[in-house]
Amino acid sequence: METGAVICPLCERPLGRRRERHHLVPRLKGGRETVLLHPICHRKIHSLFAESVLARSYASIEALRGHPEIGRFIAWLADKPPDFHASTRTAKGRRP
Template sequence: MDEPGCWLCGRPLGRRVEYHHPHPKSRGGRETVPVHPICHRTIHARFSNMELARSPSAETLRADAEIARFLEWVAGKPPDFHAPTRRRRS
């Protein structure tokens, strides 16, 4: 049976896996999906919980220009790759 990939980037998951609420837990979300730690931090650095509640699908997040640049950059990295995540600009 194939291992599931990361919900955001689709790469195979590594040793460290985090679980993201596509619809934020603070807004009543219960479902979780597996993501790389770097992908999880990128999601929350780019979007507020209010924005995630309005657009919880991976396709919507991937369509964002900033996320698309991140996905292009991280595509060739190994599953357990980690780098500092830039915080959202206010």
Template sequence: MDACWLCARPLGRRVEYHHPVPKSRGGRETRPVHPICHRALHATFSNKELARIGDDPAALGRNPELARFLAWVMNKPADFHAPTRRRKA
């Protein structure tokens, strides 16, 4: 069974693919993630920030906002979904 690149929980029926370096910044590689994890990433970081951090989920998890999300989602079922807060302008 595959695991989510961001939270390391087992993947469910719905899988999305995240570009650690956004396509708009030249990224080609993708990583499997839960839809809720994918939305949390893009709600927390700009494409410029994602390009700078790259393929390092541990570095992403050091962000306090994303760390709170990861702690909250850790014991949820693989197919769990909830609305994601939007990025603050």
């Protein structure tokens, strides 16, 4: 990894040209703190969790990384280049 590269805190790969800001606590729930993520990582988070669930149970990178489906996603993404993109399907039963 090159020195000084900005790293995605979710998948821990270097960020590419495209980056998105993720509110750890959704803005609608009063969140202000953001982290830079790959677009694919950001979309995966929002495909799995409703904003109320993010605010209540997954308001940190550590909590997100501890979710089994996020863990499988990170493992799958590990050898992909920084600007890799693929469609993200919404998980079945995401919104209770």
